[in-house]
Amino acid sequence: MSPRRSYDQYCSVARALDAVGDRWTLLIVRELLAGPRRYTDLHADLPGVSTDVLASRLKDMERDGLTTRRRLPPPGAAYVYEVTGRGRQLLPVLQALGEWGAPALGERRPTDAVRAHWFALPLLRGLEGEGFEGVVEVRLDEGEFHLRLGAGDDGPVYADGPAPGEPDARLSLDGGTCERVAGGTLPLRDALRAGRAGVTGDSPLAKALREM
Structure with a gap:
């Protein structure tokens, strides 16, 4: 395994970029925040990355303590990658980058790939600070995913597809x-108040969302 490249600067920002500054690394973290993923799933949801680059990044991230790899028990018997506690600490970094980059989104270009769960981070940002707890299933034109509000550090904060079981909202x-909402021109709270986003469910969380 080749030695990791370094800026060789005694600076915490430089040290952080030594680990996550390579192309695709933070987007891999974005995917793994949704829970364990197989290599083929990661490759499918990172359009544009080559198999060689993805394999190299995953090796580097495992070496740097950002991810781990484990084998699923039979009948799955496949390897999955998952984010470590240190890797999960990058969630606020990704949220801050998303907020900073939101004004650059503009209109979707014909060449832009999109996955429903890529909207999870801006929606989480829109619900932060409200003290909500529970599972919210989100339905978009592009598909479905679910959020785990108040999840803390003990598991995925969002995941692709419908919620397992009955969601709270x-x-x-x-x-x-x-x-x-993702582009930062319409706060989620305003979208809910204006009826541009709808909430269904009878739980306290659903009621709280309707009253935002």
Whole structure:
């Protein structure tokens, strides 16, 4: 295994970039925050990355303590990658980067790939600080994913697909509204108040979301 490249600067920012500054690394973390993923799943949800680069990044991230690899028990018997506690600490970093980059989103380009769960981080940001706890299933034109509000450090904060079991609330947004929320031009609270996003469910969380 080749030695890790370094900026060789005694600076915490430089040390951080030694570990996560390579192309694709933070996007791999974004995917693994949704829970354990197989290599083929990661490759499918990172359009544009080559198999060689993805394999190299995963090796570097495992060496740097950001991810681990384990074999699923039969009948799965496949290897999955998952983020470590140190890797999970990058969640606020990704949220800050997402907020900073939101004004650059603009209109979706014909060449832009999109996955429903890529909208999880801006929606989590829109619900932060409210003290909500529970599972919210989110339905978009592009598909479904679910959020775990108040999850803390003990597991995935979001995941692709419908929620396992009955969610505490269901949140629905059309494509245009979701793009505006992700782009920072429409706060989620305002979208809910204006009826551009809908909430269903009878739980205290669903009621709290409707009253945002």
